[in-house]
Amino acid sequence: MRFIVLLKADKNTEAGVLPDEKLLTEMGKYNEELVKAGVLLAAEGLQPSSKGARVRFSGKKRTVIDGPFIETKELIAGFWMIQVKSKEEAIEWVKRCPNPLEGEAEIEIRQVFEAADFGEAFTPELREAEESMGRQMAANAKRQS
Amino acid sequence: MSVSDTHRAIDAVWRIESARLIAGLARIVRDVGVAEDLAHDALVAALEQWPESGVPDNPGAWLMATAKHRAIDVLRRKERLERKHEELGRQLEARHEMAVPDLDAAIDDHVGDDLLRLVFISCHPVLSTEARVALTLRLLGGLTTEEIARAFLVPEPTVAQRIVRAKRTLSEARVPFEVPRGEELAARLSSVLEVIYLVFNEGYSATAGDDWMRPALCEDALRLGRILAELVPKEPEVHGLVALMEIQASRSAARIGPSGEPIRLFDQNRALWDQLLIHRGLAALERAEKLSGALGPYALQAAIAACHARALTPEETDWARIAALYDALAELAPSPVVELNRAVAVAMAFGPAAGLELVDTLMSEPSLEGYHLLPTVRGDLLARLGRFGEARAEFERAAALTRNSRERELLLERARACAGGPPLSDAQ
Numbered sequence: 001m002r003f004i005v006l007l008k009a010d011k012n013t014e015a016g017v018l019p020d021e022k023l024l025t026e027m028g029k030y031n032e033e034l035v036k037a038g039v040l041l042a043a044e045g046l047q048p049s050s051k052g053a054r055v056r057f058s059g060k061k062r063t064v065i066d067g068p069f070i071e072t073k074e075l076i077a078g079f080w081m082i083q084v085k086s087k088e089e090a091i092e093w094v095k096r097c098p099n100p101l102e103g104e105a106e107i108e109i110r111q112v113f114e115a116a117d118f119g120e121a122f123t124p125e126l127r128e129a130e131e132s133m134g135r136q137m138a139a140n141a142k143r144q145s
Numbered sequence: 146m147s148v149s150d151t152h153r154a155i156d157a158v159w160r161i162e163s164a165r166l167i168a169g170l171a172r173i174v175r176d177v178g179v180a181e182d183l184a185h186d187a188l189v190a191a192l193e194q195w196p197e198s199g200v201p202d203n204p205g206a207w208l209m210a211t212a213k214h215r216a217i218d219v220l221r222r223k224e225r226l227e228r229k230h231e232e233l234g235r236q237l238e239a240r241h242e243m244a245v246p247d248l249d250a251a252i253d254d255h256v257g258d259d260l261l262r263l264v265f266i267s268c269h270p271v272l273s274t275e276a277r278v279a280l281t282l283r284l285l286g287g288l289t290t291e292e293i294a295r296a297f298l299v300p301e302p303t304v305a306q307r308i309v310r311a312k313r314t315l316s317e318a319r320v321p322f323e324v325p326r327g328e329e330l331a332a333r334l335s336s337v338l339e340v341i342y343l344v345f346n347e348g349y350s351a352t353a354g355d356d357w358m359r360p361a362l363c364e365d366a367l368r369l370g371r372i373l374a375e376l377v378p379k380e381p382e383v384h385g386l387v388a389l390m391e392i393q394a395s396r397s398a399a400r401i402g403p404s405g406e407p408i409r410l411f412d413q414n415r416a417l418w419d420q421l422l423i424h425r426g427l428a429a430l431e432r433a434e435k436l437s438g439a440l441g442p443y444a445l446q447a448a449i450a451a452c453h454a455r456a457l458t459p460e461e462t463d464w465a466r467i468a469a470l471y472d473a474l475a476e477l478a479p480s481p482v483v484e485l486n487r488a489v490a491v492a493m494a495f496g497p498a499a500g501l502e503l504v505d506t507l508m509s510e511p512s513l514e515g516y517h518l519l520p521t522v523r524g525d526l527l528a529r530l531g532r533f534g535e536a537r538a539e540f541e542r543a544a545a546l547t548r549n550s551r552e553r554e555l556l557l558e559r560a561r562a563c564a565g566g567p568p569l570s571d572a573q
Contacts (some may be wrong), residue, residue, distance in 0.1 A: 001364075037161065038371030039548075041421060079419070083364060088157035092204075114398070 002041065002083050002112040003090040009075035010101050014068065016048045019100075028096040034082065039093065045078040073106075087111065117127070151196045155204075159188055160287045162205040162310025165285055166212060168259035171322050173216055177266055178312030181284065183219065187212040243342045260285075261376045262322050268315030268337040271318045276311035277340045279304055285372070296358040297347065334377070338386050338443060341369050341439035345390050349397075363394055371410045374429070384433035392450040395419040406551050411459040423454045445470055464494035481510045489522055497529040521556065528563055537563035 019027065034040035049067035069075060078100070084090050092107050106145055163184060171180035187208045199345055201207040265278040278297075282288045290308065294301040296404020325333040348362025370387040399417035402408050430451055433444040440448060449470045456462040471487035484507055504523050513519045525541030540560035544553045 036372065036375045038368035038375075041425065083368070085160055085361075085364075086151045086153065086157055089160050092154065092157040092161055 001085070001114065003083060003087070004110050004112055005080040005082060005090065005094055006076050006110065007078040007100050007110040008106045008108065009072050009077040010105065011072065012101065013046075013077035014048045014050070014072055014075065018048075023100070024049050024097065027100065030097055031080075033096070034080070034093065039082045039084055040080065041083055042081040043079065046076055077101075079110070148196045152192065154200050155188070155191050155195060155299060158191075158200070158208070160414045162208055163188075163287045164260060164263065164285045165205070165256055166208055168263040169209065169256065169264060170216055171266075172259050174219060174324055176316055176418040177263070177284065177422060178316055179219060181312070183212045184208070186215050193229045194290075199526060204549070209472060239271060256375055258324065260372070260421050264337055264373060265324060265333055266315060266322055266374065268333070269315065269320055270333070270336060270341045271314055272288065273309050274340070275344070276307050276314070277336070278343060279307045281340050281369070282344065282365060286370060288303055288365065292358055293459040295356050296362050298359075301323050334380060334382070337373065338382060341366050341373070342386060342390070342443075344369070345393075349393060360397070363390070363397065367394060375433075378432075379436060381433040381436040382443050384429045384436070385441055385447050388426045388429035388447035389443055389450055391422045391429060392447060392454050395422035395426065395454065398444060407549075409455060415457060418454070426454065427451055440473065445477065449474075462493070464490055468494045481507055481513045482516075485513070485519060492526055492529075497526040501526045501530065515546055517543045517552075517556075518545065519543075524559065524563075528559075533563040547570055 018024075030038065031043060034043075048068065052067040052069075054067070054069070056063045056065060057064045082090060082093060084093065087109070094107050094109055097107065100107070148537035153270060157496040166184045166187070167177070167180050170183050171177050174183070182409050184433060191204070192210050194571055195201070217397040235341035261282055264281075267284050268277045272280065279293055282293050282296075283290065288296075290305045291301050297304070305492035324330075345366035346360050348360050348364075348366060351362075367387075367390050370383070370390055374383050374387050396413060396420065399413040399415070400408055400410075426447065430444065430447045431448040433440065433447070439446075443452075449467055452463050452467045452470070468487065471490050475483050475487055484503065488500045488507070491503055502521070504519070504526060507513055507519060508523075520543035524536045524543060525535035527533075527539060538561045540563065541557050544560065547553050547556065
């Protein structure tokens with residue numbers, strides 16, 4: 001099963017302050033350990049929300065809001081995608097991560113849905129819709145190439 | 146934390162630490178069976194103590210320290226025994242006394258080397274294939290005997306027996322705990338790759354009603370492959386195998402229909418292919434290609450899988466490249482099944498007549514006798530050439546050979562369509 005491991009933002013990550021060399025080295029070592037254990041699928045750090053945007057939906061209306069966003073604690077500063085046997089294993093790996101920020105930091109662990117989890121909800125109609133989406137994507141790609 | 150929470154946490158720690166623990170201990174006691182027993186004793190101690198004391202901050206170090214104490218006891222006992230039995234007491238004594246203080250250093254150094262030794266010994270040629278698989282999953286994958294039994298649909302005592310016998314065989318054959326060198330390395334490595342791919346295929350062949358432990362074998366195999374790729378990063382075939390498994394696994398959501406029926410590659414909804422795994426597979430293939438001029442059998446199969454993965458629609462498939470890759474594969478690992486695949490690729494790239502020519506050379510192949518895909522492919526090519534009478538006979542033959550009832554229906558349908566003239570829907 002897969003988990004996405006979310007690092008919450010803080011003042012510094014939102015200010016675009018990069019981690020110091022010591023933390024970078026430690027983090028590099030940690031990520032290497034995840035790779036060596038065969039559990040890391042992907043990992044990325046995110047730029048501050050000032051460089052991002054939000055699209056707000058209201059019925060059929062869409063409103064674009066440019067960053068930065070103020071509720072720092074709810075923002076994401078980076079993520080890992082790991083493949084492990086249980087939530088407990090994911091927790092165990094996250095506990096081994098060096099403290100990613102100065103002082104307080106929070107990392108959230110969320111399980112990723114797999115196709116099988118949708119079960120009955122994944123009806124033939126939905127499948128049909130997805131298939132036509134696939135055809136559309138392919139057609140777009142063809143036009144671009 | 147409740148007792149059951151603690152037990153789940155211990156399971157997780159075990160999953161992460163057990164291989165390293167056993168590998169480190171095996172180097173000291175020079176016996177995989179004894180090493181596993183020691184590691185297991187440490188696990189039992191954790192199960193007894195952690196629910197009371199809480200999970201320690203560094204659970205891996207705790208397990209290692211506990212196991213090390215027991216290892217020292219074992220070595221001392223062995224030493225006493227040897228002193229009693231052998232006349233050369235003094236010499237041995239000197240050697241063992243040196244060994245004990247070095248334990249810490251011995252365990253902490255070269256974790257990677259230890260793991261690699263454990264990989265090679267678990268897949269050692271003195272063991273049967275079944276034993277290699279069981280031992281690898283148990284010692285490196287951290288699976289329990291029960292999990293292995295459920296995954297392979299065999300009774301638990303059978304797996305337990307296999308593991309006990311395997312450890313005894315290794316011990317009796319005095320198989321050294323070391324990484325093979327020189328010419329031996331290639332042969333031993335291919336035995337390791339074979340075991341990992343076998344585990345993967347066992348998981349990949351699981352069907353809808355199966356215990357979830359079966360499909361989980363794909364993840365176990367991928368994890369083992371990814372670990373091995375970091376242990377021997379210069380071996381192109383390891384990356385080739387990882388690439389092959391990542392790309393095959395990328396299709397798992399698309400390859401089984403709602404009622405559990407298999408869906409052929411060309412009929413799969415490609416939007417369901419996992420792009421992250423495809424990306425990882427292509428990256429692993431690139432690593433293999435950078436390391437060697439000529440690709441090995443796994444890398445070639447991965448390169449073929451990559452051709453499909455890159456095609457957004459079946460029509461975009463680069464069949465000429467696939468045919469060329471099958472040519473290379475047929476040179477390296479000749480087999481009638483590879484030839485049949487090559488024939489299909491050639492037919493797709495250069496027309497049904499060229500494909501049929503190759504298929505016809507396989508008709509007298511004894512190992513394909515009874516293999517339903519041969520008449521299926523031949524029937525398909527004949528139909529595309531407008532030779533419907535012959536095509537019909539081939540589809541009927543294929544229908545009689547397949548064991549899958551759904552497939553039989555499909556084949557009989559195609560046979561009927563041939564009888565009625567050009568088929569309506571199966572122009573590929």
